[in-house]
Amino acid sequence: MEFSKCIIMFSLFSIIFFTFSAANSASVEENFLQCLSMQSQSSIAISEAIYTSSNASFSSVLQSYVRNLRFATPTTLKPLVIVAAKHESHVQATVICSKKFGLQIRIRSGGHDYDGLSYVSNVPFVILDMFNLRSINISLTDETAWVQAGATVGEVYYKIAEASKIHGFPAGVCPTLGVGGHFSGGGYGNMMRKFGLSVDNIVDAQIVDVQGRILDRKSMGEDLFWAIRGGGAASFCVILSWKIKLVQVPETVTVFRVVKTLEQGATDLVAKWQQVAADKLDQDLFIRLFINAVNGSKEGEKTVKVSFVAMFLGQTEKLLSLMKQSFPELGIQKKDCFEMRWVESVLFWFDQPIGTPLEVLLNRIPKSQVSLKRKSDYVQEPIPKTGLESIWKLMIELGEVGMQWNPYGGIMSEIPATETPFPHRAGNIFKIQYSANWNQPGIEVTNRYLNLTRTFYEAMTPYVSKNPREAFLNYRDIDIGSNTNGTYEEGKIYGIKYFKNNFDRLVRVKTSVDPDNFFTYEQSIPISPS
Numbered sequence: 246m247e248f249s250k251c252i253i254m255f256s257l258f259s260i261i262f263f264t265f266s267a268a269n270s271a272s273v274e275e276n277f278l279q280c281l282s283m284q285s286q287s288s289i290a291i292s293e294a295i296y297t298s299s300n301a302s303f304s305s306v307l308q309s310y311v312r313n314l315r316f317a318t319p320t321t322l323k324p325l326v327i328v329a330a331k332h333e334s335h336v337q338a339t340v341i342c343s344k345k346f347g348l349q350i351r352i353r354s355g356g357h358d359y360d361g362l363s364y365v366s367n368v369p370f371v372i373l374d375m376f377n378l379r380s381i382n383i384s385l386t387d388e389t390a391w392v393q394a395g396a397t398v399g400e401v402y403y404k405i406a407e408a409s410k411i412h413g414f415p416a417g418v419c420p421t422l423g424v425g426g427h428f429s430g431g432g433y434g435n436m437m438r439k440f441g442l443s444v445d446n447i448v449d450a451q452i453v454d455v456q457g458r459i460l461d462r463k464s465m466g467e468d469l470f471w472a473i474r475g476g477g478a479a480s481f482c483v484i485l486s487w488k489i490k491l492v493q494v495p496e497t498v499t500v501f502r503v504v505k506t507l508e509q510g511a512t513d514l515v516a517k518w519q520q521v522a523a524d525k526l527d528q529d530l531f532i533r534l535f536i537n538a539v540n541g542s543k544e545g546e547k548t549v550k551v552s553f554v555a556m557f558l559g560q561t562e563k564l565l566s567l568m569k570q571s572f573p574e575l576g577i578q579k580k581d582c583f584e585m586r587w588v589e590s591v592l593f594w595f596d597q598p599i600g601t602p603l604e605v606l607l608n609r610i611p612k613s614q615v616s617l618k619r620k621s622d623y624v625q626e627p628i629p630k631t632g633l634e635s636i637w638k639l640m641i642e643l644g645e646v647g648m649q650w651n652p653y654g655g656i657m658s659e660i661p662a663t664e665t666p667f668p669h670r671a672g673n674i675f676k677i678q679y680s681a682n683w684n685q686p687g688i689e690v691t692n693r694y695l696n697l698t699r700t701f702y703e704a705m706t707p708y709v710s711k712n713p714r715e716a717f718l719n720y721r722d723i724d725i726g727s728n729t730n731g732t733y734e735e736g737k738i739y740g741i742k743y744f745k746n747n748f749d750r751l752v753r754v755k756t757s758v759d760p761d762n763f764f765t766y767e768q769s770i771p772i773s774p775s
Contacts, residue, residue, distance in 0.1 A: 355423020394425030438655030
C-alpha cells in the first residue's frame with residue numbers, strides 16, 4: 246500500500262515537474278523572442294528570420310543543413326528557436342538575448358561538423374544559422390575577397406573563377422563546406438603544400454563578440470584574431486565574414502587518379518609514398534591516398550584498394566618529369582593525366598565526371614546524405630611494411646572503415662607551429678582521416694559502426710603521434726574528450742590533442758574575451774581555472 250502511494254506521489258511529482266519545465270521553456274522562449282524583436286535594428290525585420298517549433302518550416306530549416314544523419318532522428322533534441330540571420334543585427338540580437346536568458350547558442354554555417362556540435366545540444370539552445378549571409382566580394386586590385394560566413398567553399402571557388410583564370414584559394418575539396426566553420430578550424434585542401442591552410446591566407450575578419458559588438462581585426466586585437474584562425478571561432482565569437490588573400494595559380498593544372506590493389510603492388514607503393522610525399526615531391530604536387538577494403542578478383546575474397554589522387558599546379562610534361570625523378574614506381578603515364586583549369590580540378594576531386602558544368606559548385610546540398618563517423622591521426626615516422634600488412638589485414642576483417650592519407654611537407658614545414666592555433670606543421674609526414682558511412686537506421690547499427698571505427702583507431706596506436714596523440718579540429722571527434730562541466734581540466738584532454746602547446750594561449754584569450762564562458766559547447770576552449 247505504501248509502495249503504491251509512493252508510485253502515485255512520484256507520478257504526480259513527475260507530471261508537475263515536466264509541466265513546470267515545459268511552461269518554463271515556453272516562458273523563456275516567449276521572452277527570448279520579445280528580446281530579439283527589441284534588439285534588432287534593421288530594415289529587414291528579424292521576424293522573417295525566426296523559426297520556432299510551431300512554424301511550418303521549422304523542421305525543413307533544421308534538417309536542411311544536417312550533414313550527418315545520425316543527428317536527424319526523432320529523438321535528437323531540437324532547438325527552442327532557429328534564427329536564420331538575414332542581417333548582421335540579427336546576429337547581434339541573437340547573441341545578446343541568448344546570453345540574457347541563459348540559452349546556449351549553436352552556430353551553423355554549413356552543417357559539416359562531423360559530430361553535430363553546430364546544431365545539437367543536451368541543454369536548452371538556439372541555433373544561429375548563417376546560411377542567408379553568404380555574399381562574396383572579389384577585389385583583384387589587391388587580390389583579396391570578403392566572404393560571409395554562410396557562403397560555401399564551392400561558391401567561393403565559383404566566384405573567384407568568374408573573376409580570374411589565374412587565382413584560387415587553398416581550402417577544402419568538398420564544395421558544400423560552410424566557410425564560417427571550415428576556415429576557423431584551419432581549412433585544409435590540396436594546395437596546402439604550396440600555399441598552406443586557409444587560415445594562413447586570412448588577413449581580416451568581422452565578428453560579433455560576446456557583448457554583441459561588431460569588430461574587425463583592428464578593434465578585436467591581434468590575440469583574438471590569432472585565436473579565431475584555427476582555434477575554432479565558436480569558442481570566442483560569431484564570425485560574420487572573412488577577408489581572404491587570393492593565391493595565384495597556373496591557367497592549366499594537371500590531375501590524375503591511379504588505383505592499385507594489394508595484388509598490384511599497393512603495399513610497396515604506399516611504403517614509397519611515405520618516403521617521398523612530404524619532403525621529396527615538389528610543393529606544387531599533392532598526392533592523397535584513399536584506402537578501402539574491396540572485393541578481390543576471386544569470389545569470396547577481399548583485398549585492399551589504394552587510390553592515388555593528385556593535383557599538380559602545372560602542365561602534364563613537367564608533372565611526368567617530376568614523377569619520374571621522385572616516384573617512378575607509380576608508373577604514371579601521359580594517358581593517366583588530365584589538364585584543366587584549377588576550378589575544374591575542384592570538380593574532379595569532388596568525384597564529378599570531367600566536363601561537369603561549374604554551376605555544380607553552387608549546389609549547397611551534398612549529392613548524398615549518410616550517417617557517418619570520422620576520426621583523425623598524424624603520422625611522424627613511416628609505417629613499416631609489416632605494419633602496413635597488419636593494417637590491411639584489419640581493414641579486410643572490419644570491412645567498412647576507410648582511410649584518407651593527406652601528405653604534409655612543402656610550405657607547411659616552414660610555417661611556425663605558433664603562427665596560428667593550428668599546430669600540426671613540421672615533423673608530420675601525413676594526416677589520416679578514418680571514415681565510416683552507413684545508411685541503415687537504428688541505434689544498434691549506429692553503435693556497430695562507431696565501434697568498428699574505434700577498434701580501427703585503437704589498432705593504429707603504434708603507428709601515429711604520441712604524447713599527445715594529435716587530432717585535427719575540423720575532423721571533429723567527440724571520442725577524444727568532452728567538456729561536460731566546462732572546466733579547464735576537462736578541456737585540456739582534447740585541447741592538447743587539437744592544439745598542442747597553443748592550447749594555453751587559447752585559454753588565456755578565451756578568459757580575456759569571454760570570461761563568463763558564454764560561447765561554450767562540448768569541445769570549446771575553457772576559461773582559465775583562476
